[in-house]
Amino acid sequence: MSSNSTRRLNINNINPHVREAKYAVRGELAVKSEEYRIKLARGDDDLPFKHVVSANIGNPQQLDQKPITFFRQVLSLVENPLLLEHEDVLLKHLDYKSDVIERAKWLLSKVGSVGAYSASNGAPGIRQSVADFLERRDGFPANWADVYMSIGASSGVSTLLHVIVEGPQTGILVPIPQYPLYTASLSVLNGTCVPYYLDESKNWGTDLSAIKSAYADGKAKGIDVRCIVVINPGNPTGATLSEEDVRGVIEFAREENLVIIADEVYQANVFAGEFISFKKVLRTLQQEQPGRYDHLELASLHSISKGMVGECGHRGGFFEMVGFDPEVQAEFYKFVSITLCAPVIGQCLVELMVNPPKPGDPSYPLYKQEYDAIYNGLKERAYALWRAFSRMEGVECGEPQGSMYLFPTIKLPQGAIDAAKEQGKTPDELYSLKLLEATGVCVVPGNGFGQKEGTLHFRTTFLAPGTEWVETIVKFHEDFLNQYR
Amino acid sequence: MSSNSTRRLNINNINPHVREAKYAVRGELAVKSEEYRIKLARGDDDLPFKHVVSANIGNPQQLDQKPITFFRQVLSLVENPLLLEHEDVLLKHLDYKSDVIERAKWLLSKVGSVGAYSASNGAPGIRQSVADFLERRDGFPANWADVYMSIGASSGVSTLLHVIVEGPQTGILVPIPQYPLYTASLSVLNGTCVPYYLDESKNWGTDLSAIKSAYADGKAKGIDVRCIVVINPGNPTGATLSEEDVRGVIEFAREENLVIIADEVYQANVFAGEFISFKKVLRTLQQEQPGRYDHLELASLHSISKGMVGECGHRGGFFEMVGFDPEVQAEFYKFVSITLCAPVIGQCLVELMVNPPKPGDPSYPLYKQEYDAIYNGLKERAYALWRAFSRMEGVECGEPQGSMYLFPTIKLPQGAIDAAKEQGKTPDELYSLKLLEATGVCVVPGNGFGQKEGTLHFRTTFLAPGTEWVETIVKFHEDFLNQYR
Numbered sequence: 001m002s003s004n005s006t007r008r009l010n011i012n013n014i015n016p017h018v019r020e021a022k023y024a025v026r027g028e029l030a031v032k033s034e035e036y037r038i039k040l041a042r043g044d045d046d047l048p049f050k051h052v053v054s055a056n057i058g059n060p061q062q063l064d065q066k067p068i069t070f071f072r073q074v075l076s077l078v079e080n081p082l083l084l085e086h087e088d089v090l091l092k093h094l095d096y097k098s099d100v101i102e103r104a105k106w107l108l109s110k111v112g113s114v115g116a117y118s119a120s121n122g123a124p125g126i127r128q129s130v131a132d133f134l135e136r137r138d139g140f141p142a143n144w145a146d147v148y149m150s151i152g153a154s155s156g157v158s159t160l161l162h163v164i165v166e167g168p169q170t171g172i173l174v175p176i177p178q179y180p181l182y183t184a185s186l187s188v189l190n191g192t193c194v195p196y197y198l199d200e201s202k203n204w205g206t207d208l209s210a211i212k213s214a215y216a217d218g219k220a221k222g223i224d225v226r227c228i229v230v231i232n233p234g235n236p237t238g239a240t241l242s243e244e245d246v247r248g249v250i251e252f253a254r255e256e257n258l259v260i261i262a263d264e265v266y267q268a269n270v271f272a273g274e275f276i277s278f279k280k281v282l283r284t285l286q287q288e289q290p291g292r293y294d295h296l297e298l299a300s301l302h303s304i305s306k307g308m309v310g311e312c313g314h315r316g317g318f319f320e321m322v323g324f325d326p327e328v329q330a331e332f333y334k335f336v337s338i339t340l341c342a343p344v345i346g347q348c349l350v351e352l353m354v355n356p357p358k359p360g361d362p363s364y365p366l367y368k369q370e371y372d373a374i375y376n377g378l379k380e381r382a383y384a385l386w387r388a389f390s391r392m393e394g395v396e397c398g399e400p401q402g403s404m405y406l407f408p409t410i411k412l413p414q415g416a417i418d419a420a421k422e423q424g425k426t427p428d429e430l431y432s433l434k435l436l437e438a439t440g441v442c443v444v445p446g447n448g449f450g451q452k453e454g455t456l457h458f459r460t461t462f463l464a465p466g467t468e469w470v471e472t473i474v475k476f477h478e479d480f481l482n483q484y485r
Numbered sequence: 486m487s488s489n490s491t492r493r494l495n496i497n498n499i500n501p502h503v504r505e506a507k508y509a510v511r512g513e514l515a516v517k518s519e520e521y522r523i524k525l526a527r528g529d530d531d532l533p534f535k536h537v538v539s540a541n542i543g544n545p546q547q548l549d550q551k552p553i554t555f556f557r558q559v560l561s562l563v564e565n566p567l568l569l570e571h572e573d574v575l576l577k578h579l580d581y582k583s584d585v586i587e588r589a590k591w592l593l594s595k596v597g598s599v600g601a602y603s604a605s606n607g608a609p610g611i612r613q614s615v616a617d618f619l620e621r622r623d624g625f626p627a628n629w630a631d632v633y634m635s636i637g638a639s640s641g642v643s644t645l646l647h648v649i650v651e652g653p654q655t656g657i658l659v660p661i662p663q664y665p666l667y668t669a670s671l672s673v674l675n676g677t678c679v680p681y682y683l684d685e686s687k688n689w690g691t692d693l694s695a696i697k698s699a700y701a702d703g704k705a706k707g708i709d710v711r712c713i714v715v716i717n718p719g720n721p722t723g724a725t726l727s728e729e730d731v732r733g734v735i736e737f738a739r740e741e742n743l744v745i746i747a748d749e750v751y752q753a754n755v756f757a758g759e760f761i762s763f764k765k766v767l768r769t770l771q772q773e774q775p776g777r778y779d780h781l782e783l784a785s786l787h788s789i790s791k792g793m794v795g796e797c798g799h800r801g802g803f804f805e806m807v808g809f810d811p812e813v814q815a816e817f818y819k820f821v822s823i824t825l826c827a828p829v830i831g832q833c834l835v836e837l838m839v840n841p842p843k844p845g846d847p848s849y850p851l852y853k854q855e856y857d858a859i860y861n862g863l864k865e866r867a868y869a870l871w872r873a874f875s876r877m878e879g880v881e882c883g884e885p886q887g888s889m890y891l892f893p894t895i896k897l898p899q900g901a902i903d904a905a906k907e908q909g910k911t912p913d914e915l916y917s918l919k920l921l922e923a924t925g926v927c928v929v930p931g932n933g934f935g936q937k938e939g940t941l942h943f944r945t946t947f948l949a950p951g952t953e954w955v956e957t958i959v960k961f962h963e964d965f966l967n968q969y970r
Contacts, residue, residue, distance in 0.1 A: 007780050008711050008742045011812040014648050015674075018816055023823050034604065061601035072565040079830075080561035082554065086579055093574045095567070113546040115796040119519065151636060151800070154824050162673070163499050184823045188647065189500075226493050257493045295492050311600040313829035315636075315800075327496040331503055338508050338669045339639050343828045344798035345564075 021187040022448070023180050029432055030056050033442035049440035053469045055460040056442040058235075058404040060310030064377075064465035067311065068370050070100060070363045071352045077104035078114050078348055097362035107348050114344040120337035122149025122318070123344065126351045130318055133354035138280035146321045148332065149342040149350065152312065153265045153303040156319040158185055160261055160299050163331055164227050165191035171223035173214060173258070175206070177407065177449035177457070179235040194218040194225055197452055200409065203398040204237035206230065208248045215256060227259040228252075233266040233275065233402035236449050236459035240273040240402045246281040254293055262300040265317070268307030270402040271379050279322060298322040304346065306404065308374040309353050316346030316353075381462040382406065388470045392477045404461045407446070412456060415484030428456040434480060439472040506672035507933075508665050514917055515541050518927035534925035538954045540945040541927040543720075543889040545795030549862075549950040552796065553855050555585060555848045556837045562589035563599050563833055582847035592833050599829040605822035607634025607803070608829065611836045615803055618839035623765035631806045633817065634827040634835065637797065638750045638788040641804040643670055645746055645784050648817055649712050650676035656708035658699060658743070660691070662892065662934035662942070664720040679703040679710055682937055685894065688883040689722035691715065693733045700741060712744040713737075718751040718760065718887035721934050721944035725758040725887045731766040739778055747785040750802070753792030755887040756864050764807060783807040789831065791889065793859040794838050801831030801838075866947040867891065873955045877962045889946045892931070897941060900969030913941040919965055924957040 011019065037052045054062060061067060073096055077083050083090060084104065090096035110125030111118060121127070127147040134142035150156035161172070165186070171194040174182045178195075186193045196214035199207040211228070218225040230249055233240045241249075253260050262278035278300055286293045301319045305312035321329060356371075357364040382400035389397040389408050397408035412427050420430035428445035435458075436442050446457030460473075496504065522537045539547060546552060558581050562568050568575060569590065575581035595610030596603060606612070612632040619627035635641035646657070650671070656679040659667045663680075671678045681699035684692040696713070703710040715734055718725045726734075738745050747763035763785055771778045786804045790797035806814060841856075842849040867885035874882040874893050882893035897912050905915035913930035920943075921927050931942030 006742075007782055007808065007810050007813075008744050009649065009782060009813045010810055011816070013651055014813055014816055015650055015652075018648050018820050021819065021823065023819055027819075057602065059602045061598040067598065067600050069567065072567070076561040076565035076568060079564050080557040082557070083561060083579065089574060089578045093578070094571055111798070113552065113798065115552050115798045116546040117542065117544045117797045151828070152825060158824070163503050164494065165500055166498055167500075181823065188820075188823070257491075259493050297492055297494060312602045312825070313596070313598065313600045315826075315828040323492065325492050325495050328492075328494045328499055331496070331499055334506065334508055334512075335503050335673075338506065338666065338673070339643070340637060340797070341800075343636070343800040343831060345830055346828060 017188050017190045021184040023184045027448065029436055029442055029444070030054075032433075033436060033440075036436075036440060047440070048438060049472070051440055051469075053439075053441045053464045055464055055469075056444045058306060058461055058463065059312055060404070060463050061313065063463045065310045065374060065463065066370070068309065068367060070357055070367045071309070071311070071349060073100045074103050074107065074352055075345060075348060077101065078107050078111075079345065081108055099357060099361045099363050103352070107351060111344050111348065114348065116344070118149075118341045118344050118347060120341050121333055122147070122342060122347055126347050127318075129351045129355050130320075134279065134320060138277055138283065140280065140283035142279075142320065146329075148319050148321065148336060149347050150301075150317045150319060150336075151342045151346070152305055152315045153263065153301045153317040153319075154181055155339075155342070156301045156317055157181055157261070157263070159332060159336055160319065161185050161189055161191065162335055163328070164259060165189045166224070168192060169222065169224050171218045171225035173211065173218075173225060173228040175229065175231060175234070177236050177446065177451055178229070179231060179263070180448055182229055183450070192218075192223050194223060195450060198234070198237060198239070200452075200455075203401065204234055204239035204407070206241060206245050206249060208252060211249070211252060215252075225256070225258070227261060229261045229263065230278070231263040232278075233270055235263075235266065235403050236405045236407040236444075238266075238401045238403040238405055238407070240270050240275060242273065243276050243281060246276060246278055247285065250278065250282055250285060250293070250296070254296055257295075259297040259299070262298060264300050265303040265306050266403040267302065269378070269404060271382065272399065272401045275402075279320065282322065295323065297324050299324075304349050304353050307353070308371045309349070310374070311349055314346045314349050315343055316350045317342075318350055377465075378404065378462065381465070384467055385460070385462045385470055388474050392474055393481060395477070400462070404463055405459050406462060407449075407457050407459050410456050410458065413481060413484045416480070419484060426456075428458055431456070431480065432458055435473065435476050438476045438479070439469070441469055441473055502673050502675045506669040508669045512933070514921055514927055514929070515539075517918075518921060518925075521921075521925060532925070533923060534957070536925055536954075538924075538926045538949045540949055540954075541929045543791060543946055543948065544797055545889070545948050546798065548948045550795045550859060550948065551855070553794065553852060555842055555852045556794070556796070556834060558585045559588050559592065559837055560830060560833060562586065563592050563596075564830065566593055584842060584846045584848050588837070592836060596829050596833065599833065601829070603634075603826045603829050603832060605826050606818055607632070607827060607832055611832050612803075614836045614840050615805075619764065619805060623762055623768065625765065625768035627764075627805060631814075633804050633806065633821060634832050635786075635802045635804060636824075636827045636831070637790055637800045638748065638786040638802040638804075639666055640824075640827070641786045641802055642666055642746070642748070644817060644821055645804065646670050646674055646676065647820055648813065649744060650674045651709070653677060654707065654709050656703045656710035658696065658703075658710060658713040660714065660716060660719070662721050662931065662936055663714070664716060664748070665933055667714055668935070677703075677708050679708060680935060683719070683722060683724070685937075685940075688886065689719055689724035689892070691726060691730050691734060693737060696734070696737060700737075710741070710743070712746060714746045714748065715763070716748040717763075718755055720748075720751065720888050721890045721892040721929075723751075723886045723888040723890055723892070725755050725760060727758065728761050728766060731761055731763055732770065735763065735767055735770060735778070735781065739781055742780075744782040744784070747783065749785050750788040750791050751888040752787065753794075754863070754889060756867065757884065757886045760887075764805065767807065780808065782809050784809075789834050789838050792838070793856045794834070795859070796834055799831045799834050800828055801835045802827075803835055862950075863889065863947065866950070869952055870945070870947045870955055873959050877959055878966060880962070885947070889948055890944050891947060892934075892942050892944050895941050895943065898966060898969045901965070904969060911941075913943055916941070916965065917943050920958065920961050923961045923964070924954070926954055926958055
């Protein structure tokens, strides 16, 4: 029979760049954990655990985290503005405060209906509020026209890389370990990832000499290295950069004329040290040495998915563009216009995140209480997990600094390394798979983020409540070592 | 000074495929119309009109269309589940019905929190509800695992093309005129658009001979033509395909082994004839002639942005994949997982669209009344506009059939054609620009969608209320002809 009796598409003739992309955070283990979850929900009792703990992804509200009441009250009103015809009922019977009602009215005045498309890069009124926040945060002016609303930070990263990557010769400096969005997006775009290693011995800080040698290696291979990605606070590492570290990166970017992408989505998740934005340091440098940094291009990203907001399902975020050529910026605009606009309700939630209730506002006491409880809960869980790791043989982990993750090093016996090889897996993949099978705890093997040759890690969130699941990891680890010792 | 004192990115060294993409629906005229809107809001009175009418984009709720109450009531509860602790207040004081409360609880049981990521291709419970809808609509089974939730239909199209386009040699048959999402996405992906012309003389139906000759031309150029896009009902044309037309396309796709992308987002916007889905016709053919169509791959798209829902700002949609190789489908899954998931509140709204109140449900009477009023309003406006066009010299337009658009042919005097050339514009661009400047009505020139050489058109939505704006078009047209005659 002729060729038209088989399907047109097969794994060998689709887009090779999509085929080659890897995205372990939602890969094989995540799929398997969902199968377990379905089995357990069906009442199957042949698994050695009763719950699946999805520690593979920063998804706070899937676990224990409750949404912040003020945010959701406002969203309920912008979703159903007819409720605003019953202010007395809202105030008297439903625990809504007057500032909830005012904010909902204000947002509706800016977007019309949340069911209408906004401008391609977001509703101007909301972008103005974001600019005001950036100004308060950094102490330097921000222009709403340079703020682009996105569908979570992921779509922002995709937009930035889409415009920046000219072709296969374009190189982007990406930290290793990294959130695999960067390598996956570069793979799809057929750009070149130029990895630079973070310094585990310095609690995963940036190591300027590593950046410089990665850059030099890339250049020597004929790669047009034109951009550096920095994730601060780090994912998966949690590291929070000092001002000195940030200055170092900016100075290097100036010397080599690199665009900076600053992924700052964990800016509120800081336990040790202080978050300092790239924008603030750049503006400070520009003030200190007029003219020297004027040509620098910086795009920095933020999101409602993380922090104490944790509203990943709403898919909201933004990026600010500093110093870009207006003609280039127009291309960013055109690119985002092809996908029309970010979800307007997510844009509203961005506005609420950057402009929460202030002391004296009727909703402030509850907001503050909820916010602090989430922050303290995360910190406590991070430390509980960290202490558990410190009891585990061959496991090393720096003190929690920020983000939602710990990324311990694991040293595994040769038996485990050999067994993994036989099964066509890396040792950290085998370890994470066995952990899932034994305990229902789903983590991501270190190779999903990249790690130095010969080192092994896994990433786990510290979002899940309770300590029971932590103890099952400790127990599993001991059994695993004994099995392969 | 060294090269590092200028910006790294300029219009000539960014991604050339992004630079080359065109997207007129949100292009120069749309930007200009927003500037006018801001001027008017400021109170400036030096413009010859008092309002901007955005007839360039199908954005119902930006104009007159009110959201459907049932949908928004449910969404307010899933946004703020604390309201469910006050059922009596909802029922007695806020006009909520019991089915609103039940649905909100059911949705929350399926997604947990709308602030949590769902599975990458959408919450299983919602996808099951979509599959049930497809089964009711077509009379053939649908599998929830083949339903992928998307961020409006646009992201669905982007996902499909991302996997299907292997390289620059990959050709996709795209109708002309078309919604420019297809050409823009293909440009960004560096795939090849193989245009086939719709038949204006047959009210913009598919013309199989035009498809065949476009395909043959593409093949002769060495292009690997592997997919055909059909927009039904048509955008910008509104044409609704007969079952015979759909059969013809499927038979051709079978012969030439083409993947079919059926963009069916206007399936509820049909005034003349009846919408028949590609899936239904494919399954019917498979039943009639077992074996003959088994290998066919069909992806069909739907959205909450259009129809009587009109919730574009919520960015919800889905596509169903029929007949794809499981290995290929896994690549679609991986690709969507890189962007994590579609907004969960938008997924909830998709569920509400496909499973609205039924006769006998407490919310049904109001739902029915609102739905019918929107449908009838759109139809009336379509006809009012169409009648106005019939009074305009040199304008021809088929009777309204569906979608949200009319796409009249315009014949312009040589003077206008010459004037446009002098200004570096096409005649339809000049016409649309002058229309905007004179009346505040923003339409899209036909060349934004593609049109046969030597023909001129513009696309206008018929969403705006009232008849005043229609009369300003009639008046402008007369003046324009007189000016250039």
